[in-house]
Structures are given as structure tokens and as C-alpha cells.
Amino acid sequence: MVDQPLWEQIGSSFVQHYYQLFDSDRSQLGTIYSLPFPKIVHSITVQDHQPTPDCNILSMVVGQLKVDDDPVMGFHQSFLLKNINSAWVCTNDMFRLAIHNFG
Amino acid sequence: MVDQPLWEQIGSSFVQHYYQLFDSDRSQLGTIYIDESCLTWEGQQFQGKKAIVGKLNSLPFPKIVHSITVQDHQPTPDCNILSMVVGQLKKFNRNIWEPKEEQSILDSRSGACVKQKKRAPQYNFGCRLA
Numbered sequence: 001m002v003d004q005p006l007w008e009q010i011g012s013s014f015v016q017h018y019y020q021l022f023d024s025d026r027s028q029l030g031t032i033y034s035l036p037f038p039k040i041v042h043s044i045t046v047q048d049h050q051p052t053p054d055c056n057i058l059s060m061v062v063g064q065l066k067v068d069d070d071p072v073m074g075f076h077q078s079f080l081l082k083n084i085n086s087a088w089v090c091t092n093d094m095f096r097l098a099i100h101n102f103g
Numbered sequence: 104m105v106d107q108p109l110w111e112q113i114g115s116s117f118v119q120h121y122y123q124l125f126d127s128d129r130s131q132l133g134t135i136y137i138d139e140s141c142l143t144w145e146g147q148q149f150q151g152k153k154a155i156v157g158k159l160n161s162l163p164f165p166k167i168v169h170s171i172t173v174q175d176h177q178p179t180p181d182c183n184i185l186s187m188v189v190g191q192l193k194k195f196n197r198n199i200w201e202p203k204e205e206q207s208i209l210d211s212r213s214g215a216c217v218k219q220k221k222r223a224p225q226y227n228f229g230c231r232l233a
């Protein structure tokens with residue numbers, strides 16, 4: 001971890017924390033996540049992190065998720081992290097399922 | 104278009120312009136980037152306009168066609184615009200997918216067309232590639 005740039009460390013820590021919360025108790029993520037399924041598991045395939053000119057961190061995750069007993073689905077999610085009062089918060093979040101990607 | 108928020112207009116115009124350039128003459132993509140720009144291409148990091156353009160010009164296919172499935176745009180607190188595209192690549196050179204290059208794709212995760220927020224979905228198997 002020592003050799004990783006700061007944005008990689010912060011980005012990957014956030015991603016790990018986010019999906020851990022999401023899969024165990026997503027009520028802790030705030031009221032926006034009032035989604036209609038009790039159980040979900042995320043598996044991260046890859047993740048990328050970059051610093052932005054405004055000293056934020058842009059993160060992108062490609063992975064798979066499984067809801068209840070439904071088949072596995074792919075997803076893409078992007079986050080923008082910002083440091084506010086010494087805490088890293090998520091100011092932007094974009095999520096897409098990789099279904100209907102038939103071109 | 105009149106009823107769309109500004110960030111939707113700017114974001115979708117940019118996305119259209121970007122893929123139009125990429126598919127017709129990607130050497131012109133330099134106009135989009137500045138020295139503070141970053142590109143992550145299938146896990147490889149590039150910093151600055153010169154390095155980014157160098158990578159895009161060195162991709163091992165002469166022609167490619169992007170097809171956008173969906174796109175999302177948001178304003179950010181610093182008055183920037185965050186955009187994400189999910190789509191497909193078409194009409195790529197079949198040589199890209201020969202076993203030798205597939206192996207290098209598996210090892211270094213390069214080759215499949217990716218830009219910032221895109222990843223080749225066929226490698227999304229839910230496990231880390233060796």
C-alpha cells in the first residue's frame with residue numbers, strides 16, 4: 001500500500017467500504033438507497049482511480065452483482081470523492097447494469 | 104434539447120464529439136485533453152496530453168466503431184461534469200482477438216477499447232485476472 005499513489009489508496013478504501021456496507025446493511029448508506037431487494041452481493045472485477053485537477057478522486061468499478069436468487073449481472077459504477085472537512089465523501093455516484101448492452 | 108439541464112447538453116455533446124473523433128480520426132483526440140488530464144486504459148495510467156495521445160495513436164487497430172447503449176451525466180460540486188458511457192465496440196480487427204493477443208489482454212488487460220469509465224464486459228467474470 002505504501003507505494004500506491006494517495007488517490008489509489010483512498011479510492012480503493014472507499015470502494016471496499018462502500019460495497020461492504022451495501023451488501024451488509026445498506027440503510028447505512030443513506031435514504032437514497034431504498035431499493036426493492038433484501039439481499040445483494042457485489043463482486044468487484046476491476047477498479048480504477050484517478051486524481052482530478054480539483055483534488056477530488058474519480059473512481060470507476062466494473063463488477064458483478066447477485067440479487068436474492070436472480071442470475072448474476074454485470075454492472076458499472078462511477079464515483080466522485082471529495083474531501084470536505086477532512087472527510088472523504090461521495091458527491092457523485094453513477095450506476096448502470098450491464099444488461100441491454102446490445103448495441 | 105431546450106428542456107435538458109446544461110450538464111446533460113454539454114455531456115452528451117462531448118460524448119458524441121468524442122466518439123465521432125475516435126472512430127474517424129483518433130489522432131485528433133489531442134484537442135480534448137490538457138496537461139493535467141489523466142487516462143486509465145485497461146488499468147494502465149497515462150498523464151498529460153502527450154502521453155494520452157501517444158497511447159490512443161498506438162492502439163493496435165486502424166478502425167473501430169463505437170455504439171453507445173446508455174450515457175449518464177451529472178454536475179459536480181466544483182462545477183465540472185461527470186459522464187459515464189456504456190456501449191459496444193464494433194468492426195474491430197479480428198487480429199485483436201487471436202490467442203496471442205488474447206493472452207496479453209489477460210495478462211496486462213490491454214487491447215480492448217477502454218476509456219476512463221469503460222471496460223470490456225467479456226472479462227467481467229467477477230474474479231481477478233492472473
